[in-house]
Amino acid sequence: MITRVNPGLKKDLVEFGLQDWNDCFHCGNCTALCPLTRNDNLFPRKGIRLAQMGLSEKLATNVDPWLCYYCGECSDSCPRGAQPGELMMVLRRWLTATYDWTGLSRKFYTRKSWEFSAIGIIAAVIIAIFVFLLPPANDLASNPEAYLNDQGGVMINSMVTGIDSEHFMDYIHTGDLIMALIIAGFLISNILNMFLKVIINDKTVRIPFRSYFTEFWRLIFNFGTQARFSKCDNKSYWVGHLLLMTGYTILFTMIVAFLPKFQIEEITPWYNWQRILGYYATFGLMYFLIYTTIGRIRKSDQKMRFSHPSDWIFIVLLGLTTISGILVHIFRLTGLPAMTYYTYVIHLAILVPMILIEVPFSKWSHLAYRPFAIYFDHLKKAARKKAAKVQFAAA
Ligand code: SF4
Ligand code: SF4
Secondary structure (H helix, E strand, O other): OOOOOOOOHHHHHHHOOOOOOOOOOOOOHHHHHOOOOEOOEOOOHHHHHHHHHOOHHHHHHOOHHHHOOOOOHHHHHOOOOOOHHHHHHHHHHHHHHHHOOOOHHHHHHHOHHHHHHHHHHHHHHHHHHHHOOOOOHHHHHHOHHHHEOOOOOEOHHHOOOOOOHHHHHHHHHHHHHHHHHHHHHHHHHHHHHHHHHHHHOOOOOOOOOOHHHHOHHHHHHHHHHOHHHHHOOOHHHHHHHHHHHHHHHHHHHHHHHOHHHHOOOOOOOOOOHHHHHHHHHHHHHHHHHHHHHHHHHHOOOHHHOOOOHHHHHHHHHHHHHHHHHHHHHHHHHOOOHHHHHHHHHHHHHHHHHHHHHHHHHOHHHHHHHHHHHHHHHHHHHHHHHHHHHHHHHHO
């Protein structure tokens, strides 16, 4: 196989946030100290080397950046201050754009005007839809009781005039399912592209067919537990990440798949399953948001010292979505229909662009790429093990 050097790789990586890599003199300290690296798969130094040499095709087949959880221990120990942990982060952004066949991921990561414009357009469409459908402001102010149920709570599904509550829920639910299909279409096609680059294009290994099934549990297990992260010295990173991931996944699943059961007119007791799940998810998201916002402002931890614009956009969108969701809940319980409805529209105007942009093209996509990378890594490991056995038997 011909190995091509890409002289433009450094310039490309600079667009994804690379600062300087030439400080690295390959002492190997970072790899020796990394709690996640393995003898048969050494990182982060290998990735630094590939990047320095301009081997972009090899980098695209390499899943190492996804195996790193950015604990920052390697950067703390680098004698040259070369920030290897941050380089892994840059490579994850670059790989996300490399897997994405639409080119949107690259635009969103490297041109902030694209991301802001996309967020603005989607938000404007959501607001425009509701501006004509919400009850008149004077009616909400003069006759708020008409929008309350017999428990005194706001009837959330009656916020649209001309559509009865049952049908309003149908429309919202259909919109959710369409959104989920769009996201799944982009994400699955990008994962197939990742599979092509990582597994099919890597001619050094041949994956035994059986391994696709026997190793599959790793994908599910690592998605559900983020267990690799717990091997880093600072366990609070893993706890924060797990709370964020489980909270987000619960809310996403409830909103997209089970909205008619989740968003009901009745004000249920606090111990009802819908509210318990909602409170858990809110706690997880708020814990992560407070922790990461303070960390990034203070720059106290190595992993939070460098913030790319995409990190802040993610935090701001997630923060506004969470806070507006909490406010909708409070306004509903306290019987304030106008505030509930207006805040709900604002909530949707932030939530929908966040999901449509961040999940398939930006920061949230790592929730899918990382477990798949772990899965692909173990497929290759199984293939090498089998090849070694065959070689040994033949010798
Ligand atoms: S990044 Fe730092 S610790 Fe790692 S090999 Fe380079 S100089 Fe050594
Ligand atoms: S940031 Fe942590 S997990 Fe990532 S390469 Fe460095 S030491 Fe390993």
